[in-house]
Amino acid sequence: MDVYESALDLIGGTPLVRLRTESPAAVYAKLEYLSIGGSSKDRIGLRMIEQAEQDGLLRPGGTVVEATSGNTGIGLALVAAEKGYRSVVVVSDRASEEKVATLRAFGAEVVIKPGGLPREHPDHPMSTAVRIAGTTPGGWLANQYDNPANPEAHYLTTGPEIWRQTHGRVTHLVSCIGTGGTISGAGRYLKEISGDAVQVIGADPASSVYSGGDGRPYFIEAAGHFLHPDTADDVWPTSYHPEVIDRIVPVADRHALDTLRQLACTQGLLVGGSSGTALAAAHQVAAGAGPDAVVVVILPDSGRQYLSKYFNDAWMLRLGFLDGDGSHPRVADATAPDARTAPLPYLNTRTTVGEALAVLRARKSSGAAPVLPAGPCPAGPDRRPTAPELTGSVALAGLEAAVRDGNATPADPLSGHLDPPLPHFGHGEPARRALDELTGNSHDTAVVLHDGCALALITSADLHGALGSAR
Numbered sequence: 001m002d003v004y005e006s007a008l009d010l011i012g013g014t015p016l017v018r019l020r021t022e023s024p025a026a027v028y029a030k031l032e033y034l035s036i037g038g039s040s041k042d043r044i045g046l047r048m049i050e051q052a053e054q055d056g057l058l059r060p061g062g063t064v065v066e067a068t069s070g071n072t073g074i075g076l077a078l079v080a081a082e083k084g085y086r087s088v089v090v091v092s093d094r095a096s097e098e099k100v101a102t103l104r105a106f107g108a109e110v111v112i113k114p115g116g117l118p119r120e121h122p123d124h125p126m127s128t129a130v131r132i133a134g135t136t137p138g139g140w141l142a143n144q145y146d147n148p149a150n151p152e153a154h155y156l157t158t159g160p161e162i163w164r165q166t167h168g169r170v171t172h173l174v175s176c177i178g179t180g181g182t183i184s185g186a187g188r189y190l191k192e193i194s195g196d197a198v199q200v201i202g203a204d205p206a207s208s209v210y211s212g213g214d215g216r217p218y219f220i221e222a223a224g225h226f227l228h229p230d231t232a233d234d235v236w237p238t239s240y241h242p243e244v245i246d247r248i249v250p251v252a253d254r255h256a257l258d259t260l261r262q263l264a265c266t267q268g269l270l271v272g273g274s275s276g277t278a279l280a281a282a283h284q285v286a287a288g289a290g291p292d293a294v295v296v297v298i299l300p301d302s303g304r305q306y307l308s309k310y311f312n313d314a315w316m317l318r319l320g321f322l323d324g325d326g327s328h329p330r331v332a333d334a335t336a337p338d339a340r341t342a343p344l345p346y347l348n349t350r351t352t353v354g355e356a357l358a359v360l361r362a363r364k365s366s367g368a369a370p371v372l373p374a375g376p377c378p379a380g381p382d383r384r385p386t387a388p389e390l391t392g393s394v395a396l397a398g399l400e401a402a403v404r405d406g407n408a409t410p411a412d413p414l415s416g417h418l419d420p421p422l423p424h425f426g427h428g429e430p431a432r433r434a435l436d437e438l439t440g441n442s443h444d445t446a447v448v449l450h451d452g453c454a455l456a457l458i459t460s461a462d463l464h465g466a467l468g469s470a471r
């Protein structure tokens, strides 16, 4: 019979499919979403668990614990379910709903912690997972970031598959870098077997520190390395072996998102955000390679996990990743050069109440402004803040009242006097909808986003102006 004995036999073994491109080089996508659990992380789930069993770290009745943006948790949870272990997965509240629901479907207990905390914080997903593993009898922490079985899984399976499938003709490997396991393991294998002929290229969100970015937040889940402004020591995973990599191509979120949405519409392949980053980089690599080049790009997971984000026009519009849905006027029309509001103020959590009052009083209209994180790379005129950095807000009237009533002194940092973040709209959203949502908001001020970054502030008067001029 042509059958498999268990779900574990359906991990990996994913196909390569040729993509239509404009370059003469051949580009093949490795469709990791066709692995049984839906991502490249099934491979490391299996390898890490089997290595832990061999090492006596995981015994019958034990509990597998991990901190993960989702896919590794899914890989671990499915292997744990098949082998009869309990699993506990800690995720940040930025992980997509679909991933969390999938984890629960595989029987994992999911612990959700706030995203964007520094690694030292006790509520950071990794600190939480370490604690749970340490206090659960039979608990074992998989720790994909520092577990040698992670790159090894790709050294033993992904790399050899690519070599076999291309009959040794692969010339370039392109992969995202999250924990670094995929590119380090598959890259090392391909370099070794080809006598160093295969070029290994990382694809990275443009602001990720791996490609030299400043580490500010970005919108592609599970790829790159983000640097929280309060992080004392930036620790890179030991699963990442930078010496394997020849170069890294930074890819702007907007470009990655356009690439993956287009792939679904034109080539019938529905893949996730990091696949968009990898594919955009692969196109660039292929464009610079000769006609005999064979570029293999690893697409780690499916777009079905991101239907509420990257394939959801409302989500894309709100963050300013789409220019509009044909409605006029748009929010951008209310932020035209003659918008009444002054340029974006750059208040951060360490700005004093006295300094903030001076800034707010100098502004022509509405007294509210966003407050951003302080840190080694604060937002400023040369570096616009991203949506996740809109930490809180302050308003002139509120701060004046706090000082007057003795609840604040001019020397206090703003961190102790924050209101919730201002609402935000994408530049392409209809001005009418923005006005309806802003009406009744206590601060009457919103942030306008373009490609996920704050562009300006607008008030209902600006929106009325745009709507009036369109009438």
Ligand SMILES: Cc1ncc(COP(=O)(O)O)c(C=O)c1O
Residues within 6 Å of the ligand: 039, 041, 069, 071, 072, 176, 177, 178, 179, 180, 181, 182, 183, 221, 222, 223, 272, 274, 275, 300, 301
């Ligand atoms: C969707 C997705 N893309 C890319 C990556 C990065 O792969 P690696 O951790 O092997 O570097 C991950 C890992 O978490 C992932 O889940």
